[in-house]
Amino acid sequence: MLAVTAVVFAFISGCGSDGTLVTDDAGAVCSSDPDCDSGLFCTGLVRCAPGAPLADARGCVAPPNGACREGQTCVELSRLCLTDCSVTEDADGDGVLAIECGGGDCDDADPARFPGNVEVCDTLDHDEDCDPRTFGFRDQDRDGSPDQLCCNRATEVDGEDACGRDCDDNAPGTNPNTSEVCDGVDNDCDGSMDENVVRLLYPDLDDDGAGDSASPPIMGCADAPDLVSNADDCDDGNSGRNPGAPEVCDGVDNDCDETVDEGVSITLYPDADNDGHGELGAAGVRSCPGAAGFAATATDCDDDDPATRVGAPEICDAADNDCDENVDEGAVDVPWYVDSDGDTFGDATLPTVLSCVPVAGRVARDGDCVDSNAVIFFGATELCDRLDNNCSSGGGVESDEDGDLDGHAALGAACSGGPLPKDDCNDAIATMYGGAPEACDRVDNDCSSGGGVEPNEDFDVDGHAALDAACSGGPLPKDDCVDTLAITHPGTNEQIGSASCRDRV
Numbered sequence: 076m077l078a079v080t081a082v083v084f085a086f087i088s089g090c091g092s093d094g095t096l097v098t099d100d101a102g103a104v105c106s107s108d109p110d111c112d113s114g115l116f117c118t119g120l121v122r123c124a125p126g127a128p129l130a131d132a133r134g135c136v137a138p139p140n141g142a143c144r145e146g147q148t149c150v151e152l153s154r155l156c157l158t159d160c161s162v163t164e165d166a167d168g169d170g171v172l173a174i175e176c177g178g179g180d181c182d183d184a185d186p187a188r189f190p191g192n193v194e195v196c197d198t199l200d201h202d203e204d205c206d207p208r209t210f211g212f213r214d215q216d217r218d219g220s221p222d223q224l225c226c227n228r229a230t231e232v233d234g235e236d237a238c239g240r241d242c243d244d245n246a247p248g249t250n251p252n253t254s255e256v257c258d259g260v261d262n263d264c265d266g267s268m269d270e271n272v273v274r275l276l277y278p279d280l281d282d283d284g285a286g287d288s289a290s291p292p293i294m295g296c297a298d299a300p301d302l303v304s305n306a307d308d309c310d311d312g313n314s315g316r317n318p319g320a321p322e323v324c325d326g327v328d329n330d331c332d333e334t335v336d337e338g339v340s341i342t343l344y345p346d347a348d349n350d351g352h353g354e355l356g357a358a359g360v361r362s363c364p365g366a367a368g369f370a371a372t373a374t375d376c377d378d379d380d381p382a383t384r385v386g387a388p389e390i391c392d393a394a395d396n397d398c399d400e401n402v403d404e405g406a407v408d409v410p411w412y413v414d415s416d417g418d419t420f421g422d423a424t425l426p427t428v429l430s431c432v433p434v435a436g437r438v439a440r441d442g443d444c445v446d447s448n449a450v451i452f453f454g455a456t457e458l459c460d461r462l463d464n465n466c467s468s469g470g471g472v473e474s475d476e477d478g479d480l481d482g483h484a485a486l487g488a489a490c491s492g493g494p495l496p497k498d499d500c501n502d503a504i505a506t507m508y509g510g511a512p513e514a515c516d517r518v519d520n521d522c523s524s525g526g527g528v529e530p531n532e533d534f535d536v537d538g539h540a541a542l543d544a545a546c547s548g549g550p551l552p553k554d555d556c557v558d559t560l561a562i563t564h565p566g567t568n569e570q571i572g573s574a575s576c577r578d579r580v
Contacts, residue, residue, distance in 0.1 A: 104134045111135035117142050117149035144184050156184040181205035196225035208237050220250035257296030276302035280311050287311035313525040324363030343369035351454040352384040367456040367491050381419050382439055390439050391431030411437035420452035444470035458493030459484035483508035500526035514549030515540035539564040
């Protein structure tokens with residue numbers, strides 16, 4: 076048998092033509108085993124052990140018999156230890172004969188490697204049973220996938236690595252059979268994190284489902300708060316403006332199509348006498364239905380006289396009431412109505428006087444549902460005053476103009492002018508209207524953004540408003556020194572590594 080003796084020198088640089096080791100003793104003292112590695116198989120595993128009895132000048136210690144056992148010959152080219160069957164048939168003493176002696180031991184220099192031995196999960200890629208297709212099974216998280224640290228070699232069998240594939244055997248939700256979710260973890264163990272689940276998202280601060288078209292996109296999870304996958308919102312501070320919002324007649328592009336009031340505005344004509352008929356021959360303008368001082372038709376030949384228009388009854392007043400260019404034709408006695416408030420509309424509930432000529436204190440048309448108020452009559456301009464000015468419901472209160480009785484008409488109320496400002500963004504809450512005091516309650520009380528939530532008053536939603544929040548009063552105490560941490564506010568339990576607002580005062 077050719078025995079491979081260990082050569083203990085300062086530095087192993089190779090081997091000569093006769094197989095002996097060539098060394099260089101000028102190296103520095105080793106600090107770890109790789110510093111002593113010659114790269115030669117037959118040398119065996121050289122350890123870094125400065126101070127050991129057999130250590131060389133660099134502190135390296137080679138095994139006395141090299142990589143092989145007694146009764147074996149080392150073949151450097153093949154990196155094999157061949158058993159000399161005339162000396163022994165089981166050099167490693169594991170009870171299984173070497174292959175060259177007719178047995179099945181694939182590595183007769185390793186007593187822990189022979190056919191039938193139990194595979195062990197290790198990080199050294201050690202093959203215990205002489206079968207590279209098997210490896211020790213370990214599944215600590217019980218998810219059915221073996222730990223990727225369990226491996227023999229980087230050998231592929233039937234297209235599969237002969238190793239486990241669970242990249243985190245302590246997390247049952249992480250294994251090759253799991254779908255990737257957006258959580259900053261490689262859930263499916265493919266070497267990539269959040270692939271196909273992270274996408275370009277845009278801020279949606281008004282929570283209307285449309286992202287801010289003026290903001291740059293960011294990468295994030297699909298279910299991230301205040302972020303959406305589209306950039307369709309032309310005004311991300313107003314939840315009433317987005318591509319899905321209905322267009323209303325308010326001079327604003329509600330549906331973000333770059334057109335204002337399309338499909339809701341109509342052509343209107345000046346109606347100076349407020350008789351519901353616009354001036355004949357006047358140019359029309361596009362405006363909202365019900366605009367004060369305008370009518371939908373241009374059929375009034377005298378827009379200063381409410382008794383004159385196309386279709387009006389001809390009365391004995393020396394005027395062309397019906398605009399047919401004839402005066403008093405076929406006129407007969409007509410009823411004249413009491414007009415107590417002087418708005419030229421009479422009260423049909425009181426007795427009338429029949430006459431072909433005007434009667435003092437009376438008018439020739441009725442339609443006044445409240446004859447004690449000059450701003451209430453049929454066809455009158457609907458004012459923001461909680462009154463039924465145009466008698467559409469027979470007079471009385473128009474509660475829809477100011478439903479919460481806060482003295483402010485709703486933004487969408489069908490009225491204009493009048494004593495009530497039309498600036499209430501939420502007509503169901505009396506503390507919300509244009510110019511209202513901004514309370515610390517996460518609500519847009521002063522309608523500065525069209526109502527909705529004011530997150531800057533309590534950004535971390537811990538029930539405490541920020542010290543510098545633009546609000547006062549309300550249910551939230553204004554004492555949060557760090558409004559981005561819900562665990563930091565007066566009264567919270569002190570935690571290690573954190574600071575309460577008490578410490579920051």
